[in-house]
Amino acid sequence: MKATLLASLLLAVPTMASAQRVFDTHVHIWNGETSVRAYEAQLKETQQTATRFAGILIAERGNMEQTRRKNDELLALATKYPEMFPIASVHPYDDQAALDEVRRIAGLGVTMIKLHPHTQKFAITDPRVAAVCQLAGQLGMIVLFDNANIVPGDSQDLFNLAVNTPGTKFVFAHMGATNFRFWNTILFARTAKDFYKDNIYFDISATVTLVAGSPIKSEFVWTIRNIGVDHIMLGSDYPQFTLRQTVDALESLDLDRSEKDRILYETARKLLTPKVPN
Secondary structure: OHHHHHHHHHHHHHHHHHOOOOEEEEEEOOOOHHHHHHHHHHHHHHOOOOOEEEEEOOOOOOOHHHHHHHHHHHHHHHHHOOOEEEEEEOOHHHHHHHHHHHHHHHHOOOOEEEEOOOOOOOOOOOHHHHHHHHHHHHOOOEEEEEOOOOOOOHHHHHHHHHHHOOOOEEEEEHHHHHHHHHHHHHHHHOOOOOOOOOOEEEEOOOHHHHHOOOOOHHHHHHHHHHHOHHHEEOOOOEOOOOHHHHHHHHHOOOOOHHHHHHHHHHHHHHHHOOOOOO
16 A cells, blocks of 8 residues: 555656746747747756746847847747747837837737847936837836846846836846845835835846855845745746756745745736736
8 A cells, every 4th residue: 555655656746847837937039930949949858847938039229120020020939839928129229110119019919028228238227218118018018128237237227217117017137136135125115105116027037047056045035035926937048048947946945835836937927928827
């Protein structure tokens, strides 16, 4: 009897692992379908499942024809690969053309755009950036920003942008990287009446793999809890990191099972795809 029970439990382990729900919110689709196939190949190679993943574009300035074409290609890929959540892009310095493209892709069903101050070489404080973000919010779109502190002071500038654009939800990728401590500011912001609308979310892509084996691991967990796991999502930042590396890093943190499961899947499901069933 005991041997039979033990055998049953051992057989159940891979079944439970394969049933783990994971939403990878940060996958770069640099080369269209080639990138999607490469991403899915590394999942298979590392024996890591992904319930859904977000495919990200980053637009170049001054080439609106290419921006529109790339956004359309991304939407076509999302139709072919329904597990992919499309994150389109514009360049805010393309002025009215960028705003027109935001309206166009919103009409096609896009609910999230990516802006990258370092790669796209723009200033977060530029009024054209605020204009794109404000319009996105009016159209019910979320704005994903790089927040790896490659651009000095980007956390402070992004915080001010979110405070001054309360009608827009933001996701800040990498949660400030090694400057993640700044985001404990949110704990104070929530205490200020009519100041902060709790419209900032984070993915912890790349940063979680860095801090998992570091002396500041406990501070990272402390920051996650101060922000709230209902505002934290997992991302791999593929192809720089695999999803397996990222999941393993999260699992090594001193968070309880329910907190990890929310970061792995539930927060992203609720924020990005509210119509996806439990």
